[in-house]
Each structure stands twice: as structure tokens, then as C-alpha cells.
Amino acid sequence: MGITSLDNTFVASTYGRFPIELDHGKGAKLIDTNGKEYIDMGTGIAVNVFGVCDDEWTAAVKAQLNKLAHTSNLYYTEPCAKLAEILCEKTGMKKVFFSNSGAEANECAIKTARRYSFKKYGEGRSTIVTLKQSFHGRTVTTLAATGQDSFHTEFGPFTEGFVYAEANNASSVIDLAKSNNACAVMMELVQGEGGVMRLDQAFVTAVAEYCNKNDVLLIIDEVQTGNGRTGSLYAFEQFGIKPDIVSTAKGLGGGLPIGATMFGEKTKDVLTPGSHGSTFGGNPVCCAGAYNIISRIDSKLLADVKAKSEYIFKELNGAKGVKSVSGMGLMIGIETEKDAKEVVAACQEKGVLVLTAKTKVRLLPPLNITVQELEKAVNVIKECVK
Ligand SMILES: *Cc1c(COP(=O)(O)O)cnc(C)c1O
Numbered sequence: 001m002g003i004t005s006l007d008n009t010f011v012a013s014t015y016g017r018f019p020i021e022l023d024h025g026k027g028a029k030l031i032d033t034n035g036k037e038y039i040d041m042g043t044g045i046a047v048n049v050f051g052v053c054d055d056e057w058t059a060a061v062k063a064q065l066n067k068l069a070h071t072s073n074l075y076y077t078e079p080c081a082k083l084a085e086i087l088c089e090k091t092g093m094k095k096v097f098f099s100n101s102g103a104e105a106n107e108c109a110i111k112t113a114r115r116y117s118f119k120k121y122g123e124g125r126s127t128i129v130t131l132k133q134s135f136h137g138r139t140v141t142t143l144a145a146t147g148q149d150s151f152h153t154e155f156g157p158f159t160e161g162f163v164y165a166e167a168n169n170a171s172s173v174i175d176l177a178k179s180n181n182a183c184a185v186m187m188e189l190v191q192g193e194g195g196v197m198r199l200d201q202a203f204v205t206a207v208a209e210y211c212n213k214n215d216v217l218l219i220i221d222e223v224q225t226g227n228g229r230t231g232s233l234y235a236f237e238q239f240g241i242k243p244d245i246v247s248t249a250k251g252l253g254g255g256l257p258i259g260a261t262m263f264g265e266k267t268k269d270v271l272t273p274g275s276h277g278s279t280f281g282g283n284p285v286c287c288a289g290a291y292n293i294i295s296r297i298d299s300k301l302l303a304d305v306k307a308k309s310e311y312i313f314k315e316l317n318g319a320k321g322v323k324s325v326s327g328m329g330l331m332i333g334i335e336t337e338k339d340a341k342e343v344v345a346a347c348q349e350k351g352v353l354v355l356t357a358k359t360k361v362r363l364l365p366p367l368n369i370t371v372q373e374l375e376k377a378v379n380v381i382k383e384c385v386k
Contacts, residue, residue: 004021047255056296061285064284073278083096102250107139108276129176131173168200205240220235229330245264260290322337331363335360
């Protein structure tokens with residue numbers, strides 16, 4: 001049997017895969033089993049920060065593989081400690097818990113917020129306000145945190161203690177936080193899966209101020225927006241806020257699975273020995289790869305991300321067939337006149353891989369995509385949307 005039939009027969013049918021069997025690649029270039037080349041404007045959903053097979057990242061991962069691949073969290077290892085240090089140094093956060101995915105990073109954030117509040121205020125202060133159109137993961141609890149009804153059928157009962165406020169409506173968040181005696185507000189600063197919707201600065205400022213004044217923890221989900229994607233290491237930096245907890249994953253490992261939950265001053269010692277854990281969390285190989293990624297997201301790269309972002313906005317805003325362009329940095333949503341799925345298929349045909357988010361076409365290219373590749377991809381997209 002070929003790859004496609006094997007997969008369709010033996011892999012659980014949770015994904016609507018495209019009719020493409022990817023085989024190998026370099027940077028933003030991917031090659032399928034027929035030898036067809038594609039420019040990758042999706043990076044495995046914001047994961048491959050420096051594209052695939054990046055030389056430096058591959059070398060860092062290989063070096064660690066040749067030393068030690070796994071130890072359990074009963075012992076200390078250098079990559080885990082060094083990654084936590086560089087994350088704290090670069091973000092101002094104080095401590096980090098490592099897991100293996102975005103959903104787990106959010107689970108840890110939720111557990112931490114509830115424990116913080118329980119220890120300080122006792123029972124009955126455990127609700128978390130999240131936003132409508134949010135996405136926080138696929139576990140039963142992170143689905144409960146996700147403010148989209150379509151995720152809340154058939155898998156119930158869900159974890160209690162989540163209420164959903166209107167994005168960009170501060171009084172909606174504040175009213176729900178008050179009436180539910182909330183312990184935390186959790187949100188993405190650019191709602192990725194919800195349609196690449198950037199939150200308004202005034203809304204974010206107002207929510208952050210309310211949280212700060214009322215000892216309601218502010219949890220920012222940077223699973224998709226993090227790791228250089230929006231033009232700063234983490235998007236919260238550009239909103240001028242100081243979250244109590246930041247979760248991230250996707251791009252952090254540069255292609256290997258790792259999640260991180262970062263704690264600020266208030267939350268850094270909430271989790272104590274035995275209160276939380278993960279067998280693979282802090283895996284040395286994943287941490288060595290992640291350290292390489294985080295150490296290379298510097299001001300030069302971030303300026304480049306912003307320049308590339310401006311180029312994409314300029315080219316697509318007002319282009320024929322484009323209704324609007326949204327997002328931040330290299331996380332971009334395009335509202336098209338044509339059906340987004342049709343645009344995706346047409347782009348694939350012409351050798352460009354793009355994604356969708358709700359009814360939009362979504363772009364998440366490698367941060368180091370070359371100008372030539374980017375221009376080529378944007379021209380194909382313009383051709384396919386008109
Ligand atoms: C992808 C995503 C998640 C879930 O991450 P997984 O690694 O798939 O568990 C959570 N939050 C946001 C904002 C995401 O984009």
C-alpha cells in the first residue's frame with residue numbers, strides 16, 4: 001500500500017489531510033514524494049520557526065541526541081535548566097514549567113491559577129474568564145476553556161469553571177469576572193484559530209488593569225503568538241502588559257514537541273514538589289532545540305519579521321479578491337471573496353502551502369523565509385485569490 005492508503009487505513013481519521021505526501025525539505029522549501037516543490041507558508045502551524053532542516057537547530061538537536069535523549073524529571077540536565085534561564089532572562093518571567101504541547105502548557109496555567117487562588121482565598125474562587133472565539137487546546141479542560149460552541153458538543157461533560165466574555169469588550173470581561181468571583185482571565189492576544197483577530201490595545205490594557213487591581217491572574221496564551229511570530233519574542237511585550245502566567249508551545253521547539261508555562265512574581269512558587277509533573281516535560285533533546293531557537297530570536301530577526309509583515313500587508317491589502325487582512329507580524333489572516341478552501345487548493349496546485357483559520361486564509365511562514373521565496377509565494381496567493 002502507498003503512504004496515503006496506509007494512513008487512511010491505520011491512522012485514526014481525526015484529520016482532513018490534503019492530498020500531499022511530504023517527504024523532505026530545507027528552510028521554507030518542502031518537497032513531496034512526487035518531487036514537487038512547495039513554498040511553505042504554514043510551518044506546520046507556526047512550529048518550524050526557521051523552516052525545516054535548519055542547520056544550526058539540527059546540529060543542536062543532534063549533539064544532544066548523541067549525549068542523552070531522556071532522563072525523567074528525577075534528575076537535573078543542562079538543556080532544561082539553560083532553556084528556563086534564557087526564557088526568564090528574555091521575558092522577565094521568573095520560573096518555567098516544561099510540558100509537551102500547547103494544551104498541556106494551558107492545563108498547567110489553569111491548575112496554577114486555581115491553586116494560587118485556593119491557597120490565598122479558599123474555595124469558591126476558581127472560575128476563569130476566557131474569550132469567545134478563543135482556542136486553548138483539545139484536552140477536556142482546555143476545550144472547556146475554548147470559547148467556541150462548536151467544540152462543546154459530543155464530548156461532555158466538560159470541566160466546570162469557565163465563562164466566555166466578548167473579545168474587545170472590557171466590561172464583558174470585568175462583569176463576568178466579578179459575578180463569578182473569578183481567579184483568572186485567560187486570552188490570546190491574537191486569536192489564531194478564531195480567525196487571526198488581534199485584540200484592541202485599549203481592551204487589553206483595561207483587562208490587565210482590572211486583573212492587577214483585583215488580584216485576578218492574567219494568563220496569556222502565547223502558544224501560537226509566541227517565539228518571535230508577531231514581531232517580538234512574545235506578543236505581550238508589544239501590548240505593554242505584565243502577565244502573571246504565559247503559556248507557549250508550537251514554535252518554541254522549532255519542530256520538536258515542547259510546551260512551557262512561564263510564571264511571574266506572584267505565581268512562581270505556586271506549584272510545589274508533587275503538585276504537577278510530566279514524564280517527558282523538559283526533555284533534553286527538545287530543550288536543546290528550543291534553546292537554539294530562543295537564542296536566535298534577536299532584535300535583527302524581529303525587525304526582519306516586521307518588515308516582511310509590512311510587505312505582506314501592503315501587497316495584499318486592496319488586492320483583487322481580498323476583503324481584508326488581519327493579524328500581527330508573520331501571523332496573518334486574509335479574508336477573501338473566494339472560499340478560503342478553494343484558495344488553499346489553488347495555491348497548492350501552484351506550489352505554495354497556505355492554511356485556513358475559520359473562513360480566512362492564514363499565513364504563518366518561517367521567520368527567516370528569504371525575500372525571494374516570500375515574493376514568489378505572495379504573487380501566487382494574489383493570483384489565486386482574484
Ligand atoms: C495550537 C494552540 C493550542 C494547542 O496547542 P497543542 O500543541 O495543539 O496542544 C493552544 N492555544 C493556542 C492559542 C493555539 O494556537
